[in-house]
Amino acid sequence: MNKYWALFITFFKIGSFTFGGGYAMIPLIEKEIVEKNNWMDHDEIIDIFAVSQSIPGAIAINTSTLVGYKIGGRIGALCATLGVILPSFCIIVIIATFFLKISESKEVEAVFLGINGAVILLIFFAARRMIISSVKSNLTIILFIMTVLIVTFTSISPIYLIILGGLIGALNYLVKKRKGAK
């Protein structure tokens, strides 16, 4: 199968089943991009996610565009982005035209009682995989716990935490380099 077409279809699938924004996309991306197609490894996905959050725009679009770019260059980026946007676009146009009352229907409410449960679990599983691969030293444990507490209990933007992590990483590199030079 053509790479661009594969990207489009994969992201179309991801867009169709992402309930609840950017974070809910991670388990699907890991399954499709890492495990099924072997296009990237787990750490690369986390790095892309870090970049996605550090630039403006919707995280889901940023992530799709970056993954598409990595796999298929500029055309790949466009295919992935169009793929992730198209299901949303079609579903919303259909709802806006025919079913404006859908959000108030008992059936939809009941279906979401279930979907919410699955989405929470899937995001926890994704977080668990990320913790296993990235939280190893004392400093990374502190960064992880600090992030969870700050995001849960304050309204400080995550972007500052990402910048802090980057600064610590840069500092660590410089210190090691200086030690190595001595």
Add this chain to the structure above:
Amino acid sequence: MIYLELFISFFKIGLFSYGGGYAMIPLISSEIVKHQWLAEAEFIKIIGIAQMTPGPIAVNAATFVGYSTAGLLGALVSTLGVAMPSVLIIMLISKLFFEHNQHPLVKSIFKYIRPIIAGLVFASAIMIARTTIIVKANSLDEMPYFQVETILIMLVILVIYLKKKLHPIILITIAGLLGYMTMLI
């Protein structure tokens, strides 16, 4: 022209929002008020549907606001507008990022960003759990209660997942069906 206005507004929203779809809601709201495109009640309803339907919330909200304001073409220009800044910025930075991500400095930077991303993902799971499992009371006399159905379905999905690592799409579909079945009981 309405289409150009919608495009520019959503381009601005895409360009100046950090932190994803939820962070966009206040920006979208202020653009709508400024241009008097929609009534507030209608906007709140749109945001509710944008969160329920699959796909990025930003895209859902842009499509919906565009459609309600100016029909299909309005939906198209709004959606393109909200996505375009991301695509342009990434086209500019990706080459740089993917060329240098093996440099030891960049590697060290990401080594310490990764636990923070893990924390953000973990915290978002907590946040979604908090808002969907604990239902706030409608009045002061009522106590907040737990969404027992969601908790039970979560446990069923957990058992299925531990037995067999099914595709997330299949797990979400099973959970949705189980949710639908709660209505029949």
